Amino acid sequence: MNSLQNNTTMQSLAERLGLSKGTISKALNDSHEISIATKTKVVEAARELRYMPNHFASGLKSRKSKTIAVIVPEIVDSFFSLAINGIETFTQKEGYHINIYISHDLISKEKEIIRTLCDGRVDGVLISVCREAGDNAHLKELMDCGIPLVFFDRVADELKAGKVMTDDFEAGYVAARHLIEQGCKKVCFLSSSLCLSILKKRMEGFIKALNEKNVIDPQKNVHQIPLDDIENLETIKLLLSNADERPDGIVISVELLTIPIYLACKELNINIPDEVKIICFSNLLYASVLSPPLSTITQPAFEIGQSAARLICNSIDRFTEIDDEKIICPSRLDIRKSSGGNDVHLLKEEGLSVF
Amino acid sequence: MNSLQNNTTMQSLAERLGLSKGTISKALNDSHEISIATKTKVVEAARELRYMPNHFASGLKSRKSKTIAVIVPEIVDSFFSLAINGIETFTQKEGYHINIYISHDLISKEKEIIRTLCDGRVDGVLISVCREAGDNAHLKELMDCGIPLVFFDRVADELKAGKVMTDDFEAGYVAARHLIEQGCKKVCFLSSSLCLSILKKRMEGFIKALNEKNVIDPQKNVHQIPLDDIENLETIKLLLSNADERPDGIVISVELLTIPIYLACKELNINIPDEVKIICFSNLLYASVLSPPLSTITQPAFEIGQSAARLICNSIDRFTEIDDEKIICPSRLDIRKSSGGNDVHLLKEEGLSVF
DNA sequence: ATTATTTGCGAAACCGGTTGCGTATAATCA
DNA sequence: TGATTATACGCAACCGGTTTCGCAAATAAT
Secondary structure, three states, X not given: OOOOOOOOXXXXXXXXXXXXXXXXXXXXXXXXXXXXXXXXXXXXXXHHOOOOOOHHHHHHHHOOOOEEEEEEOOOOOHHHHHHHHHHHHHHHHOOOEEEEEEOOOOHHHHHHHHXXXXXXXXXXXXXXXXXXXXXXXXXXXXXXOOOOEEEEOOOOOOOOOEEEEOOHHHHHHHHHHHHHHOOOOOEEEEEOOOOOHHHHHHHHHHHHHHHHOOOOOHHHHEEEOOOOHHHHHHHHHHHHHOOOOOOOEEEEOOHHHHHHHHHHHHHOOOOOOOOOEXXXXXXXXXXXXXXXXXXXXXXXXXXXXXXXXXXXXXXXXOOOOOOOOEEEOOOEEEOOHHHOOOOOOOOOOOOOOOO | OOOOOOOOOHHHHHHHHXXXXXXXXXXXXXXXXXXXXXXXXXXXXXXXXXXXXXXXXXXXXXXXXXXXXXXXXXXXXXXXXXXXXXXXXXXXXXXXXXXXXEOOOOHHHHHHHHHHHHHOOOOEEXXXXXXXXXXXXXXXXXXXXXXXXXXXXOOOOOOOOEEEEOOHHHHHHHHHHHHHXXXXXXXXXXXXXXXXXXXXXXXXXXXXXHHHOOOOOHHHHEEEOOOOHHHHHHHHHHHHHXXXXXXXXXXXXXXXXXXXXXXXXXXXXXXXXXXOEEEEEOOOOOHHHEOOOOEEEEOOHHHHHHHHHHHHHHXXXXXXXXXXXXXXXXXXXXXXXXXXXXXXOOOOOOOOOXX
């Protein structure tokens, strides 16, 4: 049975040393009230008996858990796993633990998760909101509990909280301009839903680039693709199958659509980049070994995670509210062959390697 | 300043309703001692005031945190992120929270992490041990604290604990036999270090297949590749550059070596699969869009995570020790073009899709 | 030598739930 | 009607730390 051997408590330590519980506490916390001699005696005994202050007891009094909740829509995703890596790198240095929650892009799950977070188990929350639209009463309630909140990447624009993101508008613009400069005459933009504000911003940047080229009604070049694995392939094949109307350049705003695009082109025998040039918002480590290597708008996922963690840890440690602070980490254009660039190896790019 | 609005406590609820703290507790826990009328009154007031039992207070008494620690060597990794997805899927149903820790394959980090886990903050630990060799005193100490431990994938053979893994020996054998059946005359095995028992088992399976073909000294066909991104590319290029000695079939036992293999072949102008056939232990979602599509030994990462979570949750909830229980989830051979198979789309394989 | 101050520690309250026990009131029984 | 048993709730201890306060002994100041 569950024996729970390590029951060394302050009380047992106190009895063993002929001291009081309070004295032990003060000694271990290096209080000035306790003599050096007693302190060393206590510290040694504590180490010997592998004493560890009980997490619940100390948390009950201090109201601090040294724990941060991280809510992501998905974890099998190069962006989010890199972001978590960045978060962990920072929090671990500061002695914080992290709880991971996956919303699976469902607003109901997100609400359910948030609700469990109001009992004091976490000192702060980092969140990348789910794709599914919905009110954000749950987020407001969380903040009403006095729990600091920081959004990363997918933010809720209308809430006053910390926000760490990339320059999506600019990146959308750069992606579209790049394809235009590569000689594309008909560039289109693939998105999932446009509920997500970051996707909307990318699209607006894309529109701006098209407007500069005096494209008539650029909104017509924006396509919403379902995220279901079967439907999306069919939708994309439909888009590419009509040779006359077919786009010769595609900006893909979500990494998930990479596989269906490549598959569709292969099935329809369309050559990338000769017949259609492609660039994708993506953090894929494998972009350089795809055929052809995939040009990407690479988001600084690790840095975004790290900055978000720094923001929330500082807010917690200094008891300061985050006053709608916004941090922008710029994305990077990595030109590879899929958009007609040279096929150089970009494996060792700064900030991408995680090994 | 941090206002902590939601200070609804049992005491405040009690005062508001003219009852005692104990009565509130019993009412909320549906005790038979309390009348229906009182119960409904209390429950309604609790909901109205958004009362949540304090995590520390309840944990202090119950000695349960409803939290599981998950320690992985890396998170930007398709296997581990899938495994975490599996873990989360199960634990979330059971009302457990999960803490994520990343050892970055460093034994020192692993020890440090484990040490912080003995204070009662978690009810159990799931771990995939780090690659770096070392004693496992820290794991024993954890178990001595009465905290259930379950290994997944990378296990410590010598410890008596729960273990969930795949059939590495069998998989290594199957991979090698597949290449041999595809006509390879000189098959070799790439590994990182052989400290990891799972890599050793894969190698032993590989050796068995070669022995069956009466290969002389098959151990000579086993190569250890450094994991550093620059060194490994050079080492692999060296291995492939000598056209006479060059292997015509390669079993890659770690996913990390996929990129350098593809890059090396491209640089040396070696055709996959005509000149060298390749199969890799991997959970890459992008295997099918690599060029050529990569044959894989696909580990049931999601199932492994799910089973590990089930094992530890059951152990916790039933107060039973895990008596060296072993669960084996078999891997799957996915033949694609890199090993000379047909280029079929294996996107929708059972158990792989995470969308 | 006497008073003032510092030093080192113990006692007890407190954090917010949980739980065993005691008891007053109501319901049941003889 | 009086004794017995349920019913419904309050009281207080407890979980394991933290912290305030008080006090005795040691040291310093006068």
